[in-house]
Amino acid sequence: MEDLRILYCDDALLAIDKPAGLLSVPGRGPDKADCAIARAQTRWPDALVVHRLDMGTSGILVFGRGPAAQRALSMAFEQRRCDKRYEALVAGLPESDAGEVELPLRCDWPRRPRQMVDVQQGRPALTHWQVLGRDASLGRSRLALTPITGRSHQLRVHLAAIGHPILGDELYAPPAHHAAAPRLWLHACRLALPHPVSGETIVVASPAPF
Incomplete structure (x- = not known):
């Protein structure tokens, strides 16, 4: 079990740098017991879950230390008083330097945990994006992503929907783009x-490790 890289810690708030491939919370079955919250609680038993990152996503993950801190932080996330920024390497070269994706999302129940765009029954979802760099030789771009809402897999589905799937995404990228990276190239870089x-x-x- 690897030690977690600590980004911030005091009596009420703990922020770690979650590595790609580690669950945020336990999954089903004993083989999925190792996760960020379990590792954190070995050192800070009062650490409680506030939000989650997908297993393939690396970067900033926050815990509240004690129920009162957890409630306050959870409310801040729900009320969108947290400013979140991600970086991703995506397929293709966007024509614009910045834009937004506003497409409602819902769970694709027959193919859980996949999510899908559904303009009739989906929940509102909004993502802002900005190009940080383009690599024409490799046919890929680095984007800064700001999710205004916090739907499950939002960034991954939104980018795939506009034709720029995140490289290494096993759920939403075409096979060639999934195979183009050793992991999901998505990182929570600022909060x-x-x-x-x-x-x-x-x-x-x-900082993004890719």
Whole structure:
């Protein structure tokens, strides 16, 4: 069991740098017991889940230390008082330098855990994106992503929907683009949020490892 890289820690708030391939919370079965919250609780028994990252996504994951901190942080996420930024390497070269994707999402029940765009029954979902760099020789681009809403797999589905799937995405990228990367190239690189006790804005950063 690897040690977690700590990005911020005090009596109420813990932020770690979750590696790709590690679950945020336990999955079904004993083989999926190893996860970020289990590792955190071996050192901070009062750490409680506030939000999650997909197993393939790396980067900033926050826990509240104790029920009161957990409630305050969960409310901040629900009320969209947290500013989240991700970086991704995607297939293709977007024509525009920035844009947004506003497509409602819902679970694709027959193919769980996949999500899907559904303009009739989906929940509203909005993602802002900005090009950080284009590599014409490799046919890929680096994007900064800001999810305004927090739907499951939102960034992955939205980027696939506009023709720029995240490289290494086993669920939403075509086979060639899935095979073009050793992992899902998506990283939670910056999070600004109100401290659960003081209310002061805390900014946590983690550079993308790709």
